[in-house]
Amino acid sequence: MTAPRLTSVVSDRSDVELAAVFERVWGARGYETRVRFRGPDVHVEATGKTPEGAKRDLRIWITTTGTVTADKASAFVRRCERAGIEPYVAAVGGGRVASDAHRPGLVVLDAPAIAVEIREAGVESFVRDLAAGASGAGGDGDSEALDSESEGDDPEADGADRLTRREALKKAGTYVAGGLVTYLAVERVSDVVQQSPELRAAVARRAAWLDARLPDVRLPTVEWSLPTPQPLSEESTLPNRTTAVATPANATAIPYADLRTNPESFTGTAVTYTGRVEETMERDEIRLALVAVEDDRGRLSGDVVARWPTGRFFHDDIGFRLLADERVRLWGVVADEGSISGGVRYPRIDVSVLEKP
Incomplete structure (x- = not known):
């Protein structure tokens, strides 16, 4: 044959x-x-x-x-x-x-x-x-x-x-x-x-x-110092301070395909995502991060632009350094689209809470 x-x-x-x-x-x-x-x-x-x-x-x-x-x-x-x-x-x-x-x-x-x-x-x-x-x-x-x-x-x-x-x-x-x-x-x-x-x-x-x-392992309890949500604008003059805040109770993880297709329809919606930091930068007192978010099975779905005022999060307050490939969980509200350096535009999230999962 x-x-x-x-x-x-x-x-x-x-x-x-x-x-x-x-x-x-x-x-x-x-x-x-x-x-x-x-x-x-x-x-x-x-x-x-x-x-x-x-x-x-x-x-x-x-x-x-x-x-x-x-x-x-x-x-x-x-x-x-x-x-x-x-x-x-x-x-x-x-x-x-x-x-x-x-x-x-x-x-x-x-x-x-x-x-x-x-x-x-x-x-x-x-x-x-x-x-x-x-x-x-x-x-x-x-x-x-x-x-x-x-x-x-x-x-x-x-x-x-x-x-x-x-x-x-x-x-x-x-x-x-x-x-x-x-x-x-x-x-x-x-x-x-x-x-x-x-x-x-x-x-x-x-x-x-x-x-x-596998041995039984008791994980330590970690308490995070979390920031207070502040209105975000392109010309932010917020002071560099961080205070504790509770995560939004009504936050949801909108399926990325829906968010990517029509982000403006979700503007103002409270969301939460877990993902990996791809890139970070500061621009006009605004801190930006490109985050590859995960779906409910831990697979990378696509990128979002996370945005917050410079100084809202300090490394000592959130417990880790915000570096490339760092896995993070964020809470915030959808704010239409944005880009991190004038390139491809992705769904943008104004971040109020940031922590390490």
Whole structure:
């Protein structure tokens, strides 16, 4: 029977399987690689040197089920640029990159482009073995790969450049049962694991083992000194002072898609969001922060511009320094749209309370 096209094989892979593929591709080129899980997103990072000897770092964001929106792409590119990392997005299968999400410097990889990378790195046999193992995960021989190799198996029998089907499936199983176990124990849902009863069983065993050995930890009670809400204008002359204030009782987390589409319709609405600081600046006695807010599952939804008078929040009062990538929770009211430096306009929130979640 004719083997399926490599592009079809790539398109049928899950996020975790593609992570194993990219790790193999860049490992074959002499790069140090690692797989990172940022919420539900899977990233592969590679560090190495170019043929000319220059240091090179890259990060590949893998998606096979979701859509990379313009806001998410902007946040991803900014994080990579600050770290000096080349940003890549691999969108195959059910994953896609929105038409307005393309950014300068962002490399988008589809199935044909990934197939070329695989052939150039000489790891096509690994990818096909991985696909064969995944497609036969219900068989008796494949279930053994999730437990242990028999004494007669020799992973090097076919040569260093070709992995056995058993080793390829065990490689993917290691990612799911090991690297994802913490995320799965919290989220309790994973499309990757749902694809195979054997993988679900492996994760359940490891999650139960982990839960049985975690100590009981009593978290300290933290009392925050919070600021008093003040009217905010473009020409603020508020003094630099901070006093305690209760959070708004009627604050709500408006779904970001609705807020982004029509922010003016929510003007004056009390809101609260948790997210990560992308960028901060001061302008005309106004402090601004671009915050990538999270949805109810902890996934980054998009950016908002947080605004408050300079001096409203001091580091000693809020208990932490407001730095890039700092995770914060904010309360305030929607104030139409704004930008942090005259660029893209996002929903703007006049902040009255700020704390570390």
